[in-house]
Amino acid sequence: MVLSFWAKAARTSPRGVGGLFRATRCAQIPRYVSLAATSRISSVRAYSSAVAVEEKEEASSEVPESQATETEKPPADSLPFSSLRDVVSHETLSAITVRPMKLKDMTAVQAAVLPLMPQLTEPYSPVTADGSQSLPRDLLVKARTGTGKTLAFLVPVIEARIKAIKAHGKKAVLDAGLVSDKHLEARASRIYAKTEVGALIISPTRELATQIANDAIRLTHHHDGFEVRLFVGGSSKGKQVRDWVKGRRDIVVATPGRLRDLLQSEPEIKAGIATTKTLILDEADTLLEMGFRDDIDDIKSYLPPTPERQTFLFSATVSRAIQQVARATLEKNHMFINCVSDDAPPTHAHIPQYHTVLPNAGSQLPYILNLLIHDQLINPGHSKIIVFLPTTKMTQLFSTLLTQLKSALPAGGATKIYEMHSNKAQHQRDATSERFRNDKSGASVLVSSDVSARGVDYPGVTRVIQIGIPASADQYVHRVGRTGRGGVKGGRADLVLLPWEIGFVTWQLTDMPLKPLTVKELSAQVNELVEKLDSSPDEFFKGTQFPDRYDKLGRQRHVVQPYATPYKPVLDAAPDTVKKLLDRVDEDAVKETFASALGFYFGRSPELRVQRSVILQGLRDWTTEAMGLPEPPYVSNQYLQRLGLDDGRTKRFGSPRRDEPRKGNQTSAPWMGRGNTRLRMERERMGDQPRGETEYTPDPRDPSTPPDMYRRPKHISEEQHFNRFEGGESHGRPDRSDRSNSFDRSDRFDRSDRPDRSDRFNRSDRPDRSDRFNRSDRSGGDGSFGYRKRPGAFEHKVTTGTYGVRSGGDSRGRGRQEDDY
Known part of the structure; x- marks a missing residue:
């Protein structure tokens, strides 16, 4: 039914299928989908690749291109996956409808994208076999999170990869002048799969990237030898490179930070990524919000150009920044599919x-x-x-x-x-x-x-x-x-x-x-x-089905009523249970939590519209009233200042205006004694300490973690920020393309107003450079020029065990195991 509808529309459309799909709306397609229980599949060797392990189963915005047009809407009834049997391989369709995914009907975005597959899975060719212009292969899809986007782009990618491997094997046989040679065809296909990248999927976070990799594994459950590479931060780079060299490169799922690092440092990965056939940017709006615009541009420079490279761009919004990325990434003759109606409520509106x-x-x-x-x-x-x-x-x-x-x-x-x-x-x-x-x-x-x-x-x-x-x-x-x-x-x-x-x-x-x-x-x-x-x-439990449980010997037992009754005595005793627990809370754990909360909330006092002193008192009350401490933890004033209690004001705030003359004398140049020159002179006089701050001297009564580990970085509006030491990803960095252009070089003052260079001091009067300190004389270990190096995340003491509750000993905690922080 679906294919016949599109075939009929293509015959009647003067622009053909390409014109028909320039802009497609899928908001009217029913969003019903049957989500059956899926097999428990996890990502093993997740540092460098994703390998499936199956276990026992349990019971309308702006369109970036002006040529995009609106078309007829698809049929309003629900579209089953079985309607794709003529365009999807039997192995992929079995993974979707039978095992392991067990899905029945498509979501709106899937129903809009998947019927395009004969067109999306074709290899690049400037012209078709009959000499006409090739149909659009690039997609810009506007669809919200949680609507089935992952399946919508993975199925075309898998089908295109299978088709490309088979085509390369047959081409190798023909190039050898043979009609048929199974061994040569298999060998050529195997080499192609290990040297050419089928698809590169870029995701904003490592958790989402791992989820996409696992979904790809489920979809390729019945395809022999299909492999998925996973490049995310926090994992062994060496293992990722080794698996890359040894294994196949069917699908690569990566976060921008780790992928860019590998491209710049590993020639093997750089050479392989240069053969990528399809690029997919998932959650493109989130990628830009998290500051990955520069990373995406750099990664794109390693890939084949469009239209040789096919590109899918999925985003929940089509903002101006997304339009800029679309123009720079997609082929001009691409399709725009809108799965979000203009009057659609926010995704969270239906949640109480x-x-x-x-x-x-x-x-x-x-x-x-x-x-x-x-x-x-x-x-x-x-x-x-x-x-x-x-x-x-x-x-x-x-x-x-x-x-x-x-x-x-x-x-x-x-x-x-x-x-x-x-x-x-x-x-x-x-x-x-x-x-x-x-x-x-x-x-x-x-x-x-x-x-x-x-x-x-x-x-x-x-x-x-x-x-x-x-x-x-x-x-x-x-x-x-x-x-x-x-x-x-x-x-x-x-x-x-x-x-x-x-x-x-x-x-x-x-x-x-x-x-x-x-x-x-x-x-x-x-x-x-x-x-x-x-x-x-x-x-109370009528109609409720509880999951089966197992005893210590592994014997299955069906629990009809898992809640013990009467429950009222347990509920009435809950306050006493909480009180007894608070008597065992470790004071050191509460102190560390208190310090971390100060660092978090101090940086958000403008959003709360309260002074930092109010936050400080509120958290002190929390330690005694909520956590049961006899008195608030001691935190020195110097520790609080390092956390940001001083509101960011300099030491001269509120003091009278200085009466001393400007540094320099009447014969000195106009720029002496002001701007960066004055700041440098003040830092030298203060011992290289930043203005408004003093060197932090640890107090043994303070929390053991340095305050800089909890302090919110300046000029960062989001809680998470880029930290290369953690191998993590970028969070909260503003999109660099949105920066103001008001300070363009053409707006500067005319250089003719500057004093003549002859009025400046003669450079021959400067001290000889040879008298300066040699770089080898610097003291090592604390960073250059005497500044204290901010401790990185790798300096954390990370252990396992119970945090915050004494495991034994007396009321002061003597005799207990050391807690980790």
């Missing part, structure tokens, strides 16, 4: 969102516990929660606290707690992400920092809880987007704030559909649900 301003810090932990209880009661058998926290230290602390409080939840010890943050090694994060994604326990909680906030798809998330403010309003939206993916109903988002954090809601989240929820209202809802559970458990 609540915010709670706690009456005091002491209510924080009991309220969070009530949120977990509430979700397990309204979603029995399929509760899946993500808890976001602003800093890594706070993530570690709350992960430990919630693990200790599992006994107070309706599911009790059956609740699984997962922990995700940047202090974990990349392979640990990958494993945690995969376990939580495939979790079928019916009661799971992922405690995470913002490493899980963007792009990663966790199916079945029932609630997102944000403790404290996010880094920005955009980050709030990204976090909320972890639930209700693809328009699926049933998710919920909760924002839990301390009293002094309310300014973020009133000033930064004014456009969000947030509803207020008080502590008493939630408590009343929980008590009502508990009363229903205890009064009639069978009626």
Whole structure:
């Protein structure tokens, strides 16, 4: 039905198929998709490649090109994947509809892209066989996150790769003057697969890149020998290069930072990438928001030019910056497919969102516990929660606290707690992400920092809880987007704030559909649900299917009612459970968390519309009221200044104007004693210290982590920023193409106004350069010119174990194991 529709439209269109698809709208296509349970497939050897391991299965904006035109809309009924059997190989279609993906119907973006495949999978040729101009092969697709974009671009890439390998093998036989030679054809195909790159997919984050690589593995489940290379930061470069040399290069998934590094340092990878047939920019708008414009331009210089190189560009928006990238990357004769209607609501609009301003810090932990209880009661058998926290230290602390409080939840010890943050090694994060994604326990909680906030798809998330403010309003939206993916109903988002954090809601989240929820209202809802559970458990769990569980010997046992009843006594004892836990909280862990929170919140006082002194007092109250410390942790004034307590003002703020004359004398040149010259003279007088700061002398009573590790960098508006030492990716860097052009060189003052060079000091009066210090005389180890080197992330002490709770010993912690930070 689909193919006949497009064939008929192509015959009746005066512009042919190429004109028909210049601009296609898919917003009217139903978004229904049957998401059956998928096989548990993970990425092994994720440092350099993605290899599938199958386990046991469990029960309208502007268009960049003016030539783009609107066309007829596709049929309104749902499009099944089975309609593609004439244009998709049997192996790929089996992976989609049978095993391992088990999908039935296409989403809107898939229904708009996949029927184009006979055209998209053809190799480049300036003219067709009949002498006419070739049809467009490049795509600009506007589609939101969570709508099935990954499958929409992976299927054409896989089919094009298979077709290219077969064509090369047959060509080798013909070039040898033979009619048929299976051995020669197989050998030529094997060499081609190991030397030529089929597709290069660039993703903004390592988590999303890993997810794309795993989806590619699922789709190629029935294709023999198909391999996927994965280049992401935080992994061994040497292993990535070795696997690149030894293996096939069918699909390469990479983050911009690591790929650019490999291209500049590894000739083997540079030579291989130069043969890329297809380039795909996924989440292009996010790539630009994170400051990867220069990286993309540099990577593009290593690739074949258009139109030899096919390019797909997928983005949730088509802003001016995206249009610039499209013009520079896509062929002029490309297709624009719009899958977002002009009046479509935001992706998070259908998700119920609540915010709670706690009456005091002491209510924080009991309220969070009530949120977990509430979700397990309204979603029995399929509760899946993500808890976001602003800093890594706070993530570690709350992960430990919630693990200790599992006994107070309706599911009790059956609740699984997962922990995700940047202090974990990349392979640990990958494993945690995969376990939580495939979790079928019916009661799971992922405690995470913002490493899980963007792009990663966790199916079945029932609630997102944000403790404290996010880094920005955009980050709030990204976090909320972890639930209700693809328009699926049933998710919920909760924002839990301390009293002094309310300014973020009133000033930064004014456009969000947030509803207020008080502590008493939630408590009343929980008590009502508990009363229903205890009064009639069978009626409460009617129609609920709980997953099968296994005992310690591996024997399967079906659990009809996993929640112990009556639950009311457990709920009433929850405050005492929390109090006993706080008596065991390690003071050092709270002190480190306190310092990290100061660094996070000090940099966001403008967004909160509060003074830093208010933030300081609020966090001190949090340590005593919420964490149970007898008194706030000691932090020296010098440590606080290094964290940014001084509002960034110089030491001369508020002092009277200086009466001393300008440096220099009446006979000196006009530029002496001002600008950079004056600043350099002042630094020399102050011992090379930046203005307004003094050398930090550690106080033994201060937190053990240096304040510079927690301090928010200047001129960075987002929480995460580029850090090459972590091997991570760029976050929060503004798009360089959007910088102001007001300071163009042509706008400078006329150089004729400058004093004549003859008036300047004679260069012969300068001291001889040979008398200066030789570079070899510099002291090593602390960086050049005496500045203290800012400690890198690799200097962190990263160990494993429980963070924040004493494992034994007396009340002062004597006799316990050392906690890691």
